[in-house]
Amino acid sequence: MAAIESRIAARLLAPGDRLPSIRRFAATMGVSPSTVVEAYDRLAAEGLIRARRGSGFYVAATGQPPLKLADAETPKARAVDPFWVSRQSLDADDTVPKPGCGWLPADWMPNEAMRRAMRALARGNETVLSYYGSTRGSPALRRLLHARLVEEGIDAAPEQVMLTGSGTQALDLICRLLLNPGDTVLIDDPCYFNFQALLKAHRVKVVGVPYTPVGPDTARFETVLAAERPRLYITNSALHNPTGATLSPPVAHRLLNAATRHDLIIVEDDIFADFEPEPSIRLAALDGLSRVIRIGSFSKTLSASVRCGYIAARTDWIEGLVDLQIATNFGGPSPVSAELIAHMLAGGGYRKHMEELRLRLVRARRDTTTRLHDLGIEPWLQPRGGFYLWCRLPEGTDSAELAQTAVARNVVLAPGNVFSPSQTASAFMRFNVAHMADPRIHAALKAGTSHA
Amino acid sequence: MAAIESRIAARLLAPGDRLPSIRRFAATMGVSPSTVVEAYDRLAAEGLIRARRGSGFYVAATGQPPLKLADAETPKARAVDPFWVSRQSLDADDTVPKPGCGWLPADWMPNEAMRRAMRALARGNETVLSYYGSTRGSPALRRLLHARLVEEGIDAAPEQVMLTGSGTQALDLICRLLLNPGDTVLIDDPCYFNFQALLKAHRVKVVGVPYTPVGPDTARFETVLAAERPRLYITNSALHNPTGATLSPPVAHRLLNAATRHDLIIVEDDIFADFEPEPSIRLAALDGLSRVIRIGSFSKTLSASVRCGYIAARTDWIEGLVDLQIATNFGGPSPVSAELIAHMLAGGGYRKHMEELRLRLVRARRDTTTRLHDLGIEPWLQPRGGFYLWCRLPEGTDSAELAQTAVARNVVLAPGNVFSPSQTASAFMRFNVAHMADPRIHAALKAGTSHA
The missing domain is CATH 1.10.10.10 (Winged helix-like DNA-binding domain superfamily/Winged helix DNA-binding domain)
Incomplete structure (x- = not known):
């Protein structure tokens, strides 16, 4: 058999x-x-x-195993892998505390601005309400995004920006355009867990480079480039997920030189950028969108329900991506979604909302750090912004086991190894500081750590 | 070189x-x-x-050609292929008559119902406004879709229905789950042009089977199944695109038997179903979602702007598709979109809206038939419903050339060969009867046909 x-x-x-x-x-x-x-x-x-x-x-054809991304058939029997965290976070009901999730609580989001944007759209043009929209997506939103690129010093043409159904879909389209099965892709170790899930769907080889408090380990980065000749490197420069670290200028410079030498393409996922107190260095700005592709979305800052992402890249790549988006989705995001986002970004309210969020997160990071310290859980570093704390657990505590015991108590955690391509982060846990106030979390952590 | x-x-x-x-x-x-x-x-x-x-x-890595779906770099220099029609239809401005497009005019759509649904959502729960939503998508909309399956006599469990970002994305996910590069996929000849674009992105071999007024040619279907062993067959049973034909019960029975014998999986795209005056036979109902997968969307009936599609399939396939959708899109459609659709489907207004549309389309088909007859353009058949007329042009007129001369006059047409995998439909043109009233269309057709 x-x-x-x-x-x-x-x-x-x-x-x-x-x-x-x-x-x-x-x-x-x-x-x-x-x-x-x-x-x-x-x-x-x-x-x-x-x-x-x-x-x-x-x-048999129907017996041929379909593409299998996760380990088990039923969600409950699954191993603690990237899909486990995604499914637990997305499907557990709203009363379950989810310090493992990747979004802010609903009452931290600009819901009043959203309601206003919706009412405005409900009075608006029937074309926007009923048509597919143009292939690159809402001109209003693309103008706003283009202005931001110019502000960063990136000399891009407006046609170099296109909208996508989500930030994840932006990355998926880029992988479809540039990768062939069997290619090698470089990611940070640790990195956002869904990068690994996505790359599995593309049937490529994944190589991780250790992440330091100032970016990827450059010596290892260069060695891997020479030895493995990866085609693509995917990273967050600003407030790296899960560590919260920020890329430093010398590391950025060295990465980009190595990328040029070895003809590597870089995808810079800017999703947490607006949570920074001051803008940090960006690969896309250094490189001017030549071999760096910028992607992002509004799920963390405005709404994860109104889904919309974007890509800024070389014009010839954008043309190919537009074709791919037609073929696989017959166009981009819902025009209704794009217009809602444009409406919320356009006014002065957005800047104010982000200022409030940043202040609130400073407090939440401080409170969470104190609470976790009492349990012997310590941050790997104190991030400059954002909502993640990447923490080392007390000696002898395995984070996947802790996540399993916590989920039995109805608390969803994000254990270290789901972020680690080399599976060397079992002593770590990513906490979302905006979801840490519920006392059930403290109880679950206390029960599950070796301290208890 | x-x-x-x-x-x-x-x-x-x-x-x-x-x-x-x-x-x-x-x-x-x-x-x-x-x-x-x-x-x-x-x-x-x-x-x-x-x-x-x-x-x-x-x-060079950046010199390695990226996946190229269309023939030329710039949209204008492109050959008249599926992407040409999509880009022309989506990107030409709203004043350009588009009898080649695949949607109804904005003022035929239920815009007042949409505005009401938006206002209701603007007053609604902040969870819906700001969170990603569950992995299978809005429970309210899935309940409505499940009830429809039950009405069709399909004994499916509610968990067998999942939402997707669009109908096209539904098909894309299924292809990702079930196909490997190099597999063979069967499509109708002619068929919806974007099926070919999508399959190109999946790097599979495409084989067409001639479509007759009662479905695919069953003898050819059986021969191709034996000779080519395709893994998947993609079709519209109700109001086939572009012909408007309807699958007959004996052909459906014979197709399904052949599929069972050769272990073929069938995707039935039900997107035009609600335009039928009376429901016709469905492969998914005959088969009970065993080897048939049902997909659909609301872009033709409610709004193409509020994008949302769905899949109904075997439970194990749905589990795999949910994982794929997490990996490639971190979830399904915008919850906001799904709730808007659910709101519009739930009331009695939907049935009334569809009745009005069907009546309006009867008149539009009749008027278009008369107008085209004057130009020597004749329908291949009179469809039972929907908005397409698949027509034979006067002897000696090439539809791609006609489309090129029409676009120079700012009229977007859909020439036959973009629908034909065998490129044997150069004498045909698909007309959207709801967009035919503009006199510029008649002038462009008159100038471009051999009659002129």
Whole structure:
């Protein structure tokens, strides 16, 4: 059974292919024909192969394993992997505390501004309410995004900006444009867990580079570039997820030189940028959108419900991405979503909202640090902004085990190894400081750490 | 140059690989070293390869051609292919008549219902306004969709329905789950043009089966299944795009039997279903969602701006699709979009809106038929519903040429061959009857047909 299964998995036997005859396969394997009959019958019962009367056994198409990204069929039986965290965070009901989630509480978001934007749109043009919109997406929102690039000193044309269904979809389209199965992609270790899930769907090889408090370890970065010749590097320069670290200018300069030398393309995911107290250095600005691609979204700052992301890149790549977005989504985000975002970004209210959020997060980081300290849990560094604290657990505590015991108490955590391509972060946990006030979290952490 | 280019395209030379030395390559090709030097220099100027001082030439990574779906770089220089129609329809401004487009005019859509739904949402729960939502999408909308399946006699569980960012994205996720590069996929000839664009992005082999007024040619269907062993068949059973034909019960029965015999999976895109005067037969209902997957969206009936699609399928496939949607989009459609759709579907207004649309379309089909008849343009059949007329042009008129001359006059048409995998529909044109009233269309058709 295993011999046939592995050949099907490796696609040495494709759907519709005839299996070896019972007699021949028995001889090959050195077993009796009745053993082969039994194995074939069991494989047929499992739906992997099918018998055709009088003509032997064939590989079934519906039995061919579909692309499998996660380890188990049922969410509950799953290992603690990136999908585990995503599904727990997204599907647990709203009363469950989720310090492992990647968004702010609903009552921290600019809901009044959203309601106003909606009412304005409800009075607006019926074209926006009913048509697909243009291939690059809402001109109003793209103008705002282009102005921001210019502010950063990036000399881009307005046509170099396109909207996407989400920040994740932006990255997905870029991977579809630039990667072939089997290519190598570089990511930070640790990095945002869904990068790994996404790259798995692209069937590429993933290599991690250790992340330091000032960016990726440059020596390792250069070694990996020379040895593995990755095609793409995906990173957050501002308030790196999960560490909260910020890329330093000398590291940025060295990364970009290495990228140029080895012809590496860089995707800079700017999703947390507006949480910085002061703008830090950006690869896209240094490079001027030549080999760096900028992506971002508004899910962390305005609304994760009104989904919309964007890409700023070389014009020829944008043309290819527009075609890909037509082919795979027949256009970009909901024009309604893009207009809502544009409406919320356009006024002076956005700057004020972000100032309030930043202040609130300073307090939340401080309070969380104190609370965690009492449990022997210490931040790896104090971030300049944002809502994550990347923390080391007390000696002897495994973060995946802690996450499992916490979920049994209805608390969703984000354990270290889901962020780590090398699986070397079992002693770490990412906490979302905006979700830490619920006393059930403290209780779950206390019960699950070795301190208890 | 061609020898190196083709090796790079075939990935026999990967990014970073060293090219053969000038002396060695000259010997291999039987040319002088100076010829090779010139070829290498030109390839370097094109960015395909790079010189490293003192160590020869290497394949450039950024020079590696990205996935190219369309024929030319600039939209204007493009051949009349599926992307040409999509881009022209989506990007031409609203004053341009677009009888080639695939949606209804804005003032035919239920804009007042949409405005009401928006105002209701603007008063609603802040959770819906700001969170990502659950992995399968809005429970309210999924309940409505599940009830419709039950009405069709499909005994599905509520968990077998998931929402997606669009109907196209639904199909894209299914292809990602079930296809491997190099697999064979069956489509109708003619079929919705974007199916071909999408399948190109999946790098699969596409085989077309001639479509008849009662469905695909069953004899050819069976022959192709035996000869090509396709993994997937994608079709519209109700009001087939572009022909407007409807699948007949005996053809449906025969298709499904052949699919079972050859282990073929079928995707039934139900996007035009609500335009039928009476429901016709459905493969998903015959089969009970065993090997048939149902997809659909609301872009044709409610709004193309509020994007939302859905999938109904086997539970194990849905689990895989949910993971894929997390990996590639971190969840489904905007919860805001899904709630707007649910709001508009829930009341009695939807049934009334569709009744009005159907009546309006009966008149538009009749008027268009008369107008086109005057130009010697005749429908291939009179559809039972929907907004397409698939028409034969006067003898000697090439539809791609007609579309090019029309676009020069600011009229966007959808010429036959963009729908035809075998490129055998140059004498046909798809007309959207809801967009045919503008006199500029008649003038452009008159100028471009052989009649003129």
